Amino acid sequence: MISKASEEYLKTMYILKKQNGNIRVTDIAKKMNCTKPSVNKAIYNLKDSGLLNYESYGTIELTEEGENLAKKIIEAYDIVYLFLKDVLNIEDEDAKKEAEKIKSTISDTTINKLAKYVHEVLGLSNLNCNYDINQEKCRSCTKRKIELRKDNNNE
Amino acid sequence: MISKASEEYLKTMYILKKQNGNIRVTDIAKKMNCTKPSVNKAIYNLKDSGLLNYESYGTIELTEEGENLAKKIIEAYDIVYLFLKDVLNIEDEDAKKEAEKIKSTISDTTINKLAKYVHEVLGLSNLNCNYDINQEKCRSCTKRKIELRKDNNNE
DNA sequence: CCTTTTTGTTAACTCTGGCTAACATTATAA
DNA sequence: TTATAATGTTAGCCAGAGTTAACAAAAAGG
Numbered sequence: 001m002i003s004k005a006s007e008e009y010l011k012t013m014y015i016l017k018k019q020n021g022n023i024r025v026t027d028i029a030k031k032m033n034c035t036k037p038s039v040n041k042a043i044y045n046l047k048d049s050g051l052l053n054y055e056s057y058g059t060i061e062l063t064e065e066g067e068n069l070a071k072k073i074i075e076a077y078d079i080v081y082l083f084l085k086d087v088l089n090i091e092d093e094d095a096k097k098e099a100e101k102i103k104s105t106i107s108d109t110t111i112n113k114l115a116k117y118v119h120e121v122l123g124l125s126n127l128n129c130n131y132d133i134n135q136e137k138c139r140s141c142t143k144r145k146i147e148l149r150k151d152n153n154n155e
Numbered sequence: 156m157i158s159k160a161s162e163e164y165l166k167t168m169y170i171l172k173k174q175n176g177n178i179r180v181t182d183i184a185k186k187m188n189c190t191k192p193s194v195n196k197a198i199y200n201l202k203d204s205g206l207l208n209y210e211s212y213g214t215i216e217l218t219e220e221g222e223n224l225a226k227k228i229i230e231a232y233d234i235v236y237l238f239l240k241d242v243l244n245i246e247d248e249d250a251k252k253e254a255e256k257i258k259s260t261i262s263d264t265t266i267n268k269l270a271k272y273v274h275e276v277l278g279l280s281n282l283n284c285n286y287d288i289n290q291e292k293c294r295s296c297t298k299r300k301i302e303l304r305k306d307n308n309n310e
Numbered sequence: 311c312c313t314t315t316t317t318g319t320t321a322a323c324t325c326t327g328g329c330t331a332a333c334a335t336t337a338t339a340a
Numbered sequence: 341t342t343a344t345a346a347t348g349t350t351a352g353c354c355a356g357a358g359t360t361a362a363c364a365a366a367a368a369g370g
Contacts, residue, residue: 005357025318038358040319045356057318057365088268098265105256113243160327180348193328195349200326212335212348 002049004104007073008032009042010051013062014070023060076103079115087121157204159259162228163187164197165206168217169225178215231258234270242276 002010012031013023020027028039043060046052051066062070081099084090090098103111157165167186168178175182183194198215201207206221217225236254239245245253258266 003356026316034357035359036318037320037360041357084265088265088272090265090268094262094264098261101260102257105260106253107249109249110239110243110245110253113245117243158326181346189327190329191348192330192350196327 002046002051002069006042006045006049007069007104008100009039010046010062010066010070011073011077013046013052013060014067014074017062023062025060073103076106076111079103079111079118080106082122083114083118087118157201157206157224161197161200161204162224162259163255164194165201165217165221165225166228166232168201168207168215169222169229172217178217180215228258231261231266234258234266234273235261237277238269238273242273 009028009032012028016023016027016031025036025039025043028042029036032039043052043054046066047054051063051069053061053063077099080103081095084095084098084102085092088095106114164183164187167183171178171182171186180191180194180198183197184191187194198207198209201221202209206218206224208216208218232254235258236250239250239253239257240247243250261269
């Protein structure tokens with residue numbers, strides 16, 4: 001199991017890759033409001049966990065495992081964010097910040113239950129929806145997730 | 156602002172006081188699954204923050220400020236627990252564990268919104284309910300909170 | 311192609327919050 | 341009341357995750 005902090009780095013890397021096509025130390029540091037040495041450490045932690053490939057001064061590439069984990073983390077974030085924003089009506093910026101924190105603390109089963117609940121409440125789901133954070137099954141939420149992704153990319 | 160870890164100690168102390176009438180290092184360590192030296196450190200952190208009074212080998216007494224904060228922390232825990240258990244239908248033991256983690260990460264405003272939501276959904280509230288974690292206003296939730304308190308004391 | 315700027319790395323430090331081992335104090339109970 | 345058990349403290353260690361300062365490497369652009 002990697003730490004919460006490492007998950008955050010991984011998530012940021014995945015998003016940067018989608019946004020910029022590459023992942024750079026400086027960009028990570030900017031997004032995460034931390035210093036480059038901190039990023040450097042994080043990179044080697046993630047490398048040791050087999051979640052990315054890296055050599056000094058080289059390019060950061062998430063492994064397949066790393067990419068899958070990143071997706072899962074983002075998925076969890078999305079669900080929590082959706083709940084906070086659209087169910088509790090928390091203001092957008094706050095919802096983002098809170099979602100970040102909450103999603104790192106809760107278990108997969110809680111996320112799955114929350115996802116199902118959010119779908120029901122927001123009328124996104126059909127009765128067959130069996131959301132599972134480790135898979136990608138649910139059409140209606142996939143649609144919603146894509147919208148969310150766009151929002152987040154504008155950060 | 157005290158750390159999440161310190162909050163957890165404070166909460167445990169408050170509960171022990173209610174349960175046993177006193178607060179002892181060994182009991183805290185048992186409840187929190189940690190060692191006595193860790194508790195000792197935590198005590199002095201909380202003392203430095205003005206949340207309890209303590210002298211070596213003496214008795215631990217929460218200050219008024221400490222007691223209020225403890226109540227607030229427990230309040231937050233209760234709301235999250237209630238949501239997980241009665242809204243998401245998460246199994247009791249899991250709900251407790253998750254609530255513990257989540258409650259330490261989220262802001263007061265989120266807790267307040269969650270509280271209002273939970274009240275509505277569970278039909279506990281009236282329209283005038285204006286839950287505020289820093290105060291104690293809502294009859295229906297107070298009632299529910301008392302039930303919760305009993306559950307938790309049986310841990 | 312050489313200089314400057316940007317980017318990335320390393321070393322050494324901090325702080326938090328755990329731990330063990332060893333010790334001190336207090337309570338119990340023979 | 342004194343030996344033993346329980347309780348609490350201290351010292352010193354560790355790991356995680358951050359920092360600054362100084363340096364190395366790579367990229368950019370005259």
